Amino acid sequence: MSEKQFFGHIIDNVEVESIDRQRFDVWNPWTQEIWAQAAEGGEADADAAITSARKAFDEGPWPRMGRVERAKAIHKLADLMEERSNELATLDSTNMAKPFAQAKHDVGRSIWNFRFFADHQRDSCGEVYPMDSGHHSYSEFGPAGVVAAISPWNFPLMMASWKIAPAIAWGNTCIIKPSEDTPASVTMLGRLAVEAGFPPGVLNVLNGHGMPAGSAITGDDRVDRVTFTGSSTTGKHVMASAATHLAPVSLELGGKGANIVFEDADLDNAVYWAVEAIFRNAGQICLAGSRLFVQKGIYEEFMARFTAAAEALTIGDPFDPATKFSALASKRHFDKVASYVESAQSLGGNFHTGGVATDGSWVVRPTIIDGLALDAAPYCEEIFGPVCVVNSFETEEEAVHLANDTRYGLNAMLFTENLSRAHRVASNLKAGTVWVNCFFIRDLRTPFGGVGDSGVGREGGNFSREFFTEPKAVVMQIAR
Numbered sequence: 001m002s003e004k005q006f007f008g009h010i011i012d013n014v015e016v017e018s019i020d021r022q023r024f025d026v027w028n029p030w031t032q033e034i035w036a037q038a039a040e041g042g043e044a045d046a047d048a049a050i051t052s053a054r055k056a057f058d059e060g061p062w063p064r065m066g067r068v069e070r071a072k073a074i075h076k077l078a079d080l081m082e083e084r085s086n087e088l089a090t091l092d093s094t095n096m097a098k099p100f101a102q103a104k105h106d107v108g109r110s111i112w113n114f115r116f117f118a119d120h121q122r123d124s125c126g127e128v129y130p131m132d133s134g135h136h137s138y139s140e141f142g143p144a145g146v147v148a149a150i151s152p153w154n155f156p157l158m159m160a161s162w163k164i165a166p167a168i169a170w171g172n173t174c175i176i177k178p179s180e181d182t183p184a185s186v187t188m189l190g191r192l193a194v195e196a197g198f199p200p201g202v203l204n205v206l207n208g209h210g211m212p213a214g215s216a217i218t219g220d221d222r223v224d225r226v227t228f229t230g231s232s233t234t235g236k237h238v239m240a241s242a243a244t245h246l247a248p249v250s251l252e253l254g255g256k257g258a259n260i261v262f263e264d265a266d267l268d269n270a271v272y273w274a275v276e277a278i279f280r281n282a283g284q285i286c287l288a289g290s291r292l293f294v295q296k297g298i299y300e301e302f303m304a305r306f307t308a309a310a311e312a313l314t315i316g317d318p319f320d321p322a323t324k325f326s327a328l329a330s331k332r333h334f335d336k337v338a339s340y341v342e343s344a345q346s347l348g349g350n351f352h353t354g355g356v357a358t359d360g361s362w363v364v365r366p367t368i369i370d371g372l373a374l375d376a377a378p379y380c381e382e383i384f385g386p387v388c389v390v391n392s393f394e395t396e397e398e399a400v401h402l403a404n405d406t407r408y409g410l411n412a413m414l415f416t417e418n419l420s421r422a423h424r425v426a427s428n429l430k431a432g433t434v435w436v437n438c439f440f441i442r443d444l445r446t447p448f449g450g451v452g453d454s455g456v457g458r459e460g461g462n463f464s465r466e467f468f469t470e471p472k473a474v475v476m477q478i479a480r
């Protein structure tokens with residue numbers, strides 16, 4: 001057997017073992033084998049990473065560099081990512097059974113995160129206000145300091161890059177702690193940053209579990225910003241930990257997205273996106289359209305077409321080009337999703353298709369259920385897997401009420417060809433993002449975040465600028 005790969009911490013531009021040399025195993029969920037090991041970060045490693053980032057911020061060139069120069073450095077990293085995109089995608093596919101074509105797509109979006117924020121910080125201007133009093137005032141956006149970033153396993157590289165890119169673009173230094181389930185691609189990103197010539201300490205990668213590695217960086221008073229993507233439960237811990245030293249937090253948390261299909265929708269389009277919205281990445285998407293509401297008049301037809309499209313998805317090895325759908329990201333996660341499926345069965349859910357695979361794989365097949373009570377756990381709670389719960393509705397008001405009847409509010413989708421209804425419903429939905437006749441399309445200039453249990457704050461474009469900088473007002477008298 002070939003020797004297992006190792007993913008260390010990257011601290012001060014050097015890839016290192018943990019100080020106590022502890023490691024943890026990294027699994028391939030498709031083959032169910034341990035294919036790598038990663039450094040198990042402890043408090044001493046977190047301390048080393050923070051010390052490095054702090055020094056790089058307080059004394060190093062990065063925050064003092066011109067904006068054009070910093071943009072160039074980040075574009076160089078993006079160039080290297082482009083050159084090595086197959087390797088990055090291979091790591092994510094191996095690490096979490098993401099179909100390779102989807103992993104390649106994610107790498108492309110990760111590269112765009114870096115390019116976008118490199119240009120945004122270079123080109124974006126503050127406001128200038130001439131004042132009637134004979135002054136003018138303007139805003140300045142200086143870096144905030146050391147950023148602790150914590151990312152989940154469902155889009156290992158993309159979610160991490162969404163945090164790292166604006167953080168470093170605005171002149172901060174950063175410690176990223178990837179999920180313990182998926183340390184590979186983010187560690188490679190750290191290696192590429194070294195290769196791109198980043199000064200030591202600008203991007204530190206700290207591998208390990210939430211406790212102690214994650215909590216050690218969120219709770220340290222040398223950290224100035226905490227940006228977290230993960231579950232709502234962990235988000236509360238992260239917020240409490242950051243509060244001990246009053247670090248502002250940005251939390252991107254769970255979701256239970258509503259997808260509303262009206263009778264006048266283009267059904268081919270609605271079916272296509274309904275499938276993407278809940279079965280892409282095996283449903284392990286915070287933005288998943290996991291609650292589907294279909295208007296009565298088209299219910300039977302829509303369900304027949306949706307079910308057929310779900311059953312047509314090729315399930316298999318993530319590296320087989322025909323594969324559209326593969327195993328869940330870990331045994332632990334498979335057990336969690338399987339238990340929701342069993343609970344839906346015991347609660348009398350009507351299964352149109354799907355269920356837990358019985359071949360020993362960690363696959364839960366694309367699953368479509370209706371007939372669940374509105375307070376049933378599989379209907380209300382985030383399953384984070386390929387399980388769609390469906391209900392019918394009669395009126396627009398009822399659809400909006402059903403969609404908004406949740407603790408979450410990350411996103412929603414609606415399908416209609418009626419322009420006024422599209423705007424009206426989009427406006428009435430309680431969600432950070434609403435997609436009309438589409439899904440998963442992002443413009444990085446717009447706000448991204450969630451309402452209620454789905455998060456605190458917004459990132460994207462100027463929203464990221466506000467979070468990752470210390471905006472300052474300068475008021476100047478004009479001599480007359």
Ligand code: NAD
Nearest residue numbers: 151152153178179209210214215230231234252253254286
């Ligand atoms: P998780 O909350 O279990 O873990 C997320 C990260 O937090 C991991 O890196 C983990 O090691 C770390 N962590 C755990 N405990 C910690 C602690 N006490 N202090 C600091 N860090 C800690 O989430 P997950 O299972 O990795 O990811 C799935 C969740 O992420 C889902 O709920 C999903 O909806 C959410 N998510 C949200 C978005 C979004 O943009 N809103 C995007 C992707 C995923």
